[in-house]
Amino acid sequence: MQTDLTINGHTYALNADQRTTLLDALRQHLGLTGAKKGCDHGQCGACTVLVNGRRINSCLTLACMHDGDEIVTIEGIGSEEDLSALQQAFMSEDGFQCGYCTPGQICSATAMLEEVKAGWPSHVSDSLDGKPRLSDEEISERMSGNLCRCACYPNIVAAIRSASEASS
Amino acid sequence: MRPFDYVRPSGLPEATRQARAEGSAFIAGGTNLLDLMKLEVMAPTRLVDINRLDLAECASLPIGGLRIGALVTNSDLAADERVRRDYPLLSRALLAGASGQLRNKATTGGNLLQRTRCYYFYDTSAPCNKREPGSGCSAIGGATRLHAILGASDHCIATHPSDMAVAMQALDAGVEIETVEGITRSVPLSDFYRLPGDTPHIETVLEPGDLITGVVLPAPVKATQIYRKVRDRASYAFALVSAAAVVAVENGTIGSAALAFGGVAPRPWRNHHAELMLAGERPSEKLFEAFADEVLGEARGQGGNDFKIPLLRRTIIATLKQATEESQ
Numbered sequence: 001m002q003t004d005l006t007i008n009g010h011t012y013a014l015n016a017d018q019r020t021t022l023l024d025a026l027r028q029h030l031g032l033t034g035a036k037k038g039c040d041h042g043q044c045g046a047c048t049v050l051v052n053g054r055r056i057n058s059c060l061t062l063a064c065m066h067d068g069d070e071i072v073t074i075e076g077i078g079s080e081e082d083l084s085a086l087q088q089a090f091m092s093e094d095g096f097q098c099g100y101c102t103p104g105q106i107c108s109a110t111a112m113l114e115e116v117k118a119g120w121p122s123h124v125s126d127s128l129d130g131k132p133r134l135s136d137e138e139i140s141e142r143m144s145g146n147l148c149r150c151a152c153y154p155n156i157v158a159a160i161r162s163a164s165e166a167s168s
Numbered sequence: 169m170r171p172f173d174y175v176r177p178s179g180l181p182e183a184t185r186q187a188r189a190e191g192s193a194f195i196a197g198g199t200n201l202l203d204l205m206k207l208e209v210m211a212p213t214r215l216v217d218i219n220r221l222d223l224a225e226c227a228s229l230p231i232g233g234l235r236i237g238a239l240v241t242n243s244d245l246a247a248d249e250r251v252r253r254d255y256p257l258l259s260r261a262l263l264a265g266a267s268g269q270l271r272n273k274a275t276t277g278g279n280l281l282q283r284t285r286c287y288y289f290y291d292t293s294a295p296c297n298k299r300e301p302g303s304g305c306s307a308i309g310g311a312t313r314l315h316a317i318l319g320a321s322d323h324c325i326a327t328h329p330s331d332m333a334v335a336m337q338a339l340d341a342g343v344e345i346e347t348v349e350g351i352t353r354s355v356p357l358s359d360f361y362r363l364p365g366d367t368p369h370i371e372t373v374l375e376p377g378d379l380i381t382g383v384v385l386p387a388p389v390k391a392t393q394i395y396r397k398v399r400d401r402a403s404y405a406f407a408l409v410s411a412a413a414v415v416a417v418e419n420g421t422i423g424s425a426a427l428a429f430g431g432v433a434p435r436p437w438r439n440h441h442a443e444l445m446l447a448g449e450r451p452s453e454k455l456f457e458a459f460a461d462e463v464l465g466e467a468r469g470q471g472g473n474d475f476k477i478p479l480l481r482r483t484i485i486a487t488l489k490q491a492t493e494e495s496q
């Protein structure tokens with residue numbers, strides 16, 4: 001089955017079995033290996049990408065369902081010469097050890113900061129009033145879909161805190 | 169994953185027609201279905217992708233209340249201004265479930281129909297009456313930490329894992345269904361799920377081809393709403409037990425009280441009979457204990473889940489205490 005996918009602003013014609021998940025399409029068919037496979041079951045967040053601006057687990061969706069969608073992977077978020085603020089903050093704050101979870105963490109945090117700007121509450125927000133303040137507790141809760149096997153959580157939180165402070 | 173045909177209907181009649189044939193399944197967010205298909209716990213031969221259907225709107229009803237389209241995502245629903253204002257319990261329940269990524273994909277219809285997290289349902293090498301009718305229940309006499317204390321049968325002791333559905337149950341929601349004949353019917357959520365009995369593979373009143381088109385919440389009542397979820401870790405875990413409460417206290421007495429419980433039964437659990445004990449009474453620890461004992465009257469542990477009986481009891485009492493205090 002052929003599906004036209006728009007990824008990081010480019011159009012790719014994917015010819016693959018319809019069982020192919022978006023994650024496998026990226027990694028095995030299109031050479032975009034930034035998104036990682038941790039669990040393949042929605043439990044770790046390593047495969048996080050953005051679809052129409054929203055973070056999702058690319059392992060739990062089929063590539064053939066996404067023609068016409070705007071997909072952004074870590075390859076589309078920054079480059080070695082031009083890091084995004086979050087990427088820079090992960091470097092400065094030492095937000096990783098082995099780095100396996102990092103593309104997912106950064107994609108996830110990129111969209112998470114937009115969710116906060118849009119006033120989305122979280123499980124730990126005291127009020128649902130639409131003005132969440134990004135405390136460390138809020139960052140941890142909002143990032144709980146991204147596991148880090150190296151347990152760099154304190155530095156991941158610090159990186160996200162510093163990037164969000166810099167942008168506001 | 170087993171091979172399947174992939175089809176994308178252009179409207180409701182085509183969708184229900186395509187899904188009517190045996191082996192067909194709708195796919196919405198895919199976060200539960202694809203998980204199960206990878207493990208071959210589910211192996212549909214045709215996937216009917218409903219994502220392009222016009223079911224992603226939340227609409228205020230002229231008579232009061234809210235109609236939530238089946239494709240409204242859990243994220244959008246939790247953040248919807250009307251839900252935050254009038255049905256905060258529902259926002260809270262949604263935000264207590266899964267992760268940010270999953271909530272962005274998970275839909276209202278798919279969440280209602282997510283399958284149990286029973287380990288043996290997931291393990292295709294183990295007998296399971298839900299997965300393979302008549303094969304037996306491996307959970308009975310097995311590991312039962314996740315399992316039901318209410319509403320179970322000798323054929324199945326699995327729980328329904330949804331948080332959202334528990335809140336909707338306390339809010340008296342109705343499920344709107346489009347049939348293959350093109351008829352729209354509405355079923356109260358309290359009649360939507362079937363208890364396992366000797367047919368645990370039949371989980372709801374849906375017929376082949378039936379499409380959930382939306383969920384209707386009645387006009388909001390002036391009441392305190394609370395969702396309390398108890399789980400093994402602070403985030404990104406299913407409920408061991410949960411309680412949803414909609415409680416109004418006027419002049420020192422309880423006017424109305426609706427409570428639903430998650431993690432403890434094959435469906436979001438509600439006991440209307442027990443609720444009658446609360447109406448017209450002054451809030452007190454003794455009253456809450458009597459209510460909890462009534463709800464738990466027929467509760468039965470399986471060994472590994474015995475702890476849920478005292479845990480739910482304490483959760484009910486704490487929830488009622490908080491709700492009545494906040495409602496004064």
Ligand SMILES: Cc1cc2nc3c(=O)[nH]c(=O)nc-3n(C[C@H](O)[C@H](O)[C@H](O)COP(=O)(O)OP(=O)(O)OC[C@H]3O[C@@H](n4cnc5c(N)ncnc54)[C@H](O)[C@@H]3O)c2cc1C
Pocket residue numbers: 041042043193194195196197198199200201202203218238264265266267270273274275276277278279280281282329330331332378379380381404405406407
């Ligand atoms: C790691 C993980 C953690 C999770 N934690 C929680 C949690 O804490 N709390 C919680 O409540 N949930 C949790 N979930 C479950 C999640 O909420 C569900 O997977 C999700 O809500 C399912 O919605 P969906 O749209 O993706 O459904 P799909 O996977 O697309 O579909 C699920 C089922 O519903 C059917 N279906 C879908 N839409 C319709 C419709 N409109 N009409 C008829 N049939 C339909 C499909 O055929 C399928 O059988 C978790 C999931 C994962 C993977």
Ligand code: FES
Pocket residue numbers: 036037038039040041042043044045046047048057058059060
């Ligand atoms: S690989 Fe997708 S969530 Fe783990």
Ligand code: FES
Pocket residue numbers: 095096097098099100101102147148149150151152
């Ligand atoms: S840095 Fe190793 S898994 Fe997160």
